[in-house]
Amino acid sequence: MEDSNIEISFELSVCLHLDKEAVFLLKINERDVEIKTNDVIYENTRFGRAQNTEIYSDTDSGFRYTKITISFKDTNPKIPLDNLILAYKDLILESVNKFIDAYRFITGRVAISNIASISDLFGLSCFRRNAKGGGTGMITINFGGVGIAGKQVAMGQFKTDLDIKDNEKMQNLLKTGGIPLEDLFIMDAKRHLQIGHKIQALISAVIATEIVVRSKNNWFVRFLYKGKLLEFNLIKELKYKLPKESLSIIIGGIKERNRVIHDGKRDLTIDISKYIKETEKAINKLRTPVII
Numbered sequence: 001m002e003d004s005n006i007e008i009s010f011e012l013s014v015c016l017h018l019d020k021e022a023v024f025l026l027k028i029n030e031r032d033v034e035i036k037t038n039d040v041i042y043e044n045t046r047f048g049r050a051q052n053t054e055i056y057s058d059t060d061s062g063f064r065y066t067k068i069t070i071s072f073k074d075t076n077p078k079i080p081l082d083n084l085i086l087a088y089k090d091l092i093l094e095s096v097n098k099f100i101d102a103y104r105f106i107t108g109r110v111a112i113s114n115i116a117s118i119s120d121l122f123g124l125s126c127f128r129r130n131a132k133g134g135g136t137g138m139i140t141i142n143f144g145g146v147g148i149a150g151k152q153v154a155m156g157q158f159k160t161d162l163d164i165k166d167n168e169k170m171q172n173l174l175k176t177g178g179i180p181l182e183d184l185f186i187m188d189a190k191r192h193l194q195i196g197h198k199i200q201a202l203i204s205a206v207i208a209t210e211i212v213v214r215s216k217n218n219w220f221v222r223f224l225y226k227g228k229l230l231e232f233n234l235i236k237e238l239k240y241k242l243p244k245e246s247l248s249i250i251i252g253g254i255k256e257r258n259r260v261i262h263d264g265k266r267d268l269t270i271d272i273s274k275y276i277k278e279t280e281k282a283i284n285k286l287r288t289p290v291i292i
């Protein structure tokens with residue numbers, strides 16, 4: 001039987017400004033997946049009519065978007081075309097989210113959201129293509145939406161497309177083990193802060209710190225410091241690597257997180273932006289190998 005590929009396409013709510021010839025290769029659960037990107041321009045949208053203009057935002061665009069096409073080998077041709085999206089739902093979501101995480105990590109556009117559900121995708125279509133590229137069928141589902149409905153938004157000129165080196169960095173990242181878990185939580189912290197979710201930003205940043213520290217103390221130290229083991233380890237590891245002021249900010253953020261989690265405190269007294277910045281510095285110091 002002639003091999004065929006499944007091709008799933010949809011539009012993100014933002015424009016990624018990637019090189020138009022870029023093809024990204026991933027491996028998801030031992031399955032080879034290919035991702036291609038392309039820009040889509042709507043000159044007439046709910047925001048009006050415009051040319052060479054888009055919404056200036058990290059989370060939504062108004063006139064230009066990136067179309068994602070995910071391709072992988074059709075290993076079960078007996079699945080009906082109209083069932084393919086549901087059958088491969090997990091593969092689609094894991095592929096696009098791994099791709100988005102790599103993009104956020106390389107570009108610093110941390111406010112871009114991951115895709116939580118297939119129903120969040122706009123212009124979702126599915127092809128089953130034969131070896132010669134001919135489509136054996138197609139369905140289109142208009143889930144989701146585009147732009148920021150009902151909000152005041154700022155307009156701006158198209159951003160310059162990213163350099164080809166950024167594409168290469170993304171591909172290298174996708175080929176390896178991916179982004180360290182602590183960096184994912186730091187990006188989440190920055191994204192939460194940008195959209196005004198300060199408590200979530202604080203919690204994500206502390207989790208990132210906990211992941212890196214990974215306490216390896218004996219039972220006596222764990223018993224002695226109990227709820228303050230994280231602070232103890234940070235002081236032990238960083239007292240000669242960071243200024244006292246920086247370490248104080250980090251410890252203060254952890255204490256604030258504890259008051260949120262254990263005491264239900266909602267009014268934060270620390271500068272979350274400064275705390276995330278110092279936490280990121282601390283994590284880099286903790287990951288730096290000691291040279292003897």
